[in-house]
Amino acid sequence: MGLSVNGVDIDDHVIERELAHHQHAANPLKQSVHEVVLRTLLLQEADRLGLCMLGEDEDACIEALLASKVKVPQADDAACSRYYAANPQQFTNGELVEARHILFQVTPNAPLELLRETAESVLAALKAAPERFDELARQYSNCPSGAVGGSLGQLARGQCVPEFDAVVFRLEQGRLAERPVETRFGLHIVQVQRRVAGRLLPFEAVRERIADYLATAAWQRGVHQYLQLLVGRADVQGVTLEGAATPLVQ
Structure with a gap:
């Protein structure tokens, strides 16, 4: 070559x-x-x-x-402390969310733009009538969870792909994501139904881990x-x- x-x-x-x-x-x-x-x-x-x-x-x-x-x-301690303060989610144990989604899977026969239009249309319908989530998940979702209204059960951080994780652990309880979430699986309409707060580990317990990461x-x-x-x-x-x-x- x-x-x-x-x-x-x-x-x-x-x-x-x-x-x-x-x-x-x-x-x-x-x-x-x-x-x-x-x-x-x-x-x-x-x-x-x-x-x-x-x-x-x-x-x-x-x-x-x-x-x-x-x-x-x-x-040093100052750098570690700054990182700890800026990233509390990384040092929280036991945090869970109960979420559901509607997946629009990308396939050769389903162009991304068409999927995006469909996902946006379904999301608009849900914003107008949130109680239809179960119905629309069964109708549209390409995920097996569609059969149970899109329910994914309880999720811990790191259990899903990063793009999905970032959204579900930021959403308030009961809220729909403002726009479809794009991952390698396709487009997701996401709603968090319940949050379980975790416990923030003390700085002393994670200082060495942070120092290793920063190094x-x-x-x-x-x-x-x-x-x-x-x-x-x-x-x-x-x-x-x-x-x-x-x-x-x-």
């Missing part, structure tokens, strides 16, 4: 082998090419700096390079910035890297 990094050609077989690790990506080939290019850049830089010991595997070389080039400070996030940002630096000064032929994704060092 005419791919090279700093004058070193990348064989198509290398891309093919990498492809097996990215089958669930939005664009497996693009993700594989980017991963191979970034990994090659890291290995070239590690070799240039003399960080690859004889007989050492590639992952160890990359780890040595990143350890020498990416330095991040540990999160990891800082390290990932540092790696991203370092990769951007390497890409910026590299001669990469055959592909345009749109930013530098952080690779997973296996």
